[in-house]
Each structure stands twice: as C-alpha cells, then as structure tokens.
Amino acid sequence: MTLIAEDLLLLLLDDAKGTLAASSYLPTALGGALLVELALAGAVEVEEKRGFWQTAKVRATATTPPQDPLLAAALATVAEKERSAQDLVGRLGKGVKDDLLASLERRGMVQARRDKVLGLFPRTTWPAVDSTHEDAVRRALTAALVSGAEPDDRTRALVALLDALGRAHRTVEHQGMSAGEVRRRAKALADGDWAAKAVKDAIAASTAAMSTAIAAGGVAAAASS
Template sequence: MEILIAEDMLLLLLDDESGKLTLTSYPQTVLGGALLVELAATGAVEVEEKTGLWRSAKVRAVAGAAPADPVLRAAYDVIGEPPRTAQDLVERLGKGTRDALADRLAGRGLVERRDDRVLGLFPRTRWPAVDSTHEQDVRRRLTAVLVQGVEPDERTGALVALLSAIDKPHKVVDHAGLSAGEVRKRAKAIAQGDWAAKAVRDAIAASTAAITAVAATTAAAGAASS
C-alpha cells in the first residue's frame, strides 16, 4: 500500500527526536486537507465551482469510486451526500486521523509509538522517528522544487501547497542561499500553478483556502483571549 500524501505531511509535522507535533497548532485541519487532495487525485471526489467570492467550494463523492485504501475509504464515506463545503470537510476528515496515520507509519517501521504521562498524570502519545529514509527523500524533493526550481510532480506540489497554507514551507527544507521569504514566495507561486490536473488543482485550492480560514480563526481567538 502506497504512502499517502497525508502520511508524508504527518512525517514533516512530527519532530524526529521527540515525536511531538511541530509547525502547526491545527494538524487535524492540515491532514484533512491532505486527504481531500488525495481523494481528488484518485477520482473519488469532485470539487464544485464556487458560487460566490465568500463561499467555500463544495465537495461531493463520486458514486462508485470508493478507494481501496482503508483511510481514504473512511474519508470517502465521511463526504457522502449531500455535498459539503471544503471548510467543513477538512475538519471532519482530519478528526482522529493523526493517530490512524501514525499507526500506519509505525507499521511501516518509520516511527514508533511511545505512550507516557506528563507529570505522571496526563497521558500522551509521541511518535519519534525510527527510519527517516523516506522522510529525507520527501524533503529532498521539496528542496528540489522550492530551492532549486525543479517543476513539481503532483504529489510534491500538493505538499508544497499545504505547507504554504500553514506558512511553513521554509521550515522543512534547507534553503541555503535563499531567504525564508523567497522560499515562501516560491511555495505560494507553486500552490497557484497549473502543474496538476484540474480536479487536483481545484481540491488543493479548496483545501488550502479552508486551512487558511481555520488558521485565521484560530489566530483571532488567540488574540481575543490574550
């Protein structure tokens, strides 16, 4: 079974040594967006045209196109009928996904599960790296695209767009010779490019818009409580 885009994204979000999530405070949304993009790439869902500037694009499952992969199948079943907005879906798709994906990565021997308690009271689960070979390959491909100017393939382009949505592309590559701002600018341009099929581009646009909206809401809530 091939590694999903969402699994690659989770590897990038996990600190290799501590096994803790980094880079984003809303991993559920990001992983949900990654699943939505993969469903579009496999032809399992379609993103409908937006009906207004301020309306989120709607997504519907394609009848008879349920994926064989169990994680994608579960996401496909969540979408169901009637069509839902992308902003609603990235939250729904991402719910509980982190641990399911991490368990799969552990089964592949890429990370290991460590359960302990903070201060001896609060349970937590961490996922430190065991074999970083695959993650290093993902980072090399991201570096080739973001730093060396290589044209992205569909999978790498999707990762770049998702990282751009959380404003972190410069955090996952060695950008010697380029500033963080230049890497972020390159990532934004790629996210808006035409390197993928229309169905995938539409899903990426809908997912990243939804992630950005959640990020803005989270930031506003944090500012209001401070």
C-alpha cells in the same frame, strides 16, 4: 505508497522528540491532505459556485472506494452529501491523526512512546525510527523549493499544503536562499498551472479552509491572552 497526509504528518513531527508542530490546527491540515489526495485520484470534484453568497460544494465522483482504508473512509464521508470544503476538511481530519500515526508505526517509520509529564500527566510521542522515506520526501521538496526542479503532482500538492500552513520554509534547508524566497517559490508552485481543474479547485478549496482555520485559531489565542 504513503498518503500525502502521512507525508505531511512526518514532516510536522519532530524526529527526536516525537512531538508535533502545528498541533492546534493539525486536524484541518490532515483533512485537507485527504481531500487533496482524493482529488488527485479523480475521486472528488468541486462544483462551480452558483451565486455570490453560496459556497462551492465538493462531491464524490468515484464509485469504487480506494484500496487504502483511510481514503476509502474519507470518500464515504464526501459521498454522504455535498458539503463545502471547509466543512469537509474538518470532518475528514477529525480523529484521523491517530490512525495515520498507527499506519506509520506499522510501516516502521515511527514508534509510540508513552510517558508522563511531571510524573502525572500521560502523553504519547512518536519519535522517528526509520527516516528513509521522510528524507526522500524532504529531498524532493528541497529540489522543488530551493534547486528549481520541476516537481511531480504529489510533491506540488504537498508544497501547497505546507504553504497554506506557513511551513514550507521551515521544512527544507534553504541553502543560501532566504525564508521569504522559499515562501515565494512555494506559492508560485502551488498557484502554477500544473493540474487538472478539478484537482486545482480541490486544492484551492482545501488550502483556503486550512488558512481560515489557522486565522480563527490565531484570533482565539489573541482573545484569550
């Protein structure tokens, strides 16, 4: 089974060009996806805030590391000490993109393609090789966002992450629905009463941290223009 972070990465990759959307805040998004996956596995929880000025902390609850090495490394980072979700998504997402892409390449889903821009600047792109799994993920998202089907928890978590990135409506064919209707459906699915409190708290904390990072990136871009 793929990680939620791997599915998110596949959805953000342009299958033909092998380039990534949302690249400026991708590490935060991938860190959020790893934290959400740990929450779904019951490996972490978000503590209640103890005061208005205090930030809710995330702590590890599992003592046995997950089998997946990237998840195991993420859990080890959480277990070091209690940290805020905003701190953790940055830490968990730092440098993980290359590891996730290497995993997808080993699975035969993408392939690294190295060339030079203008014949001078090296770059690596990751065009799709086998989109069978990605197509299945998109079908599940389309069923949930467009057809009104009841998604499983992993699909809902992925919807919540895409909603935080503002990309849910860009990920599926609308089939007669407006972009606004798809966005509203995504938000309703993300906010619905569907998961245990620990999972919902971790998802809320992760997506809030992602939204903060995106907003900060927008302010920085505006200031530099």
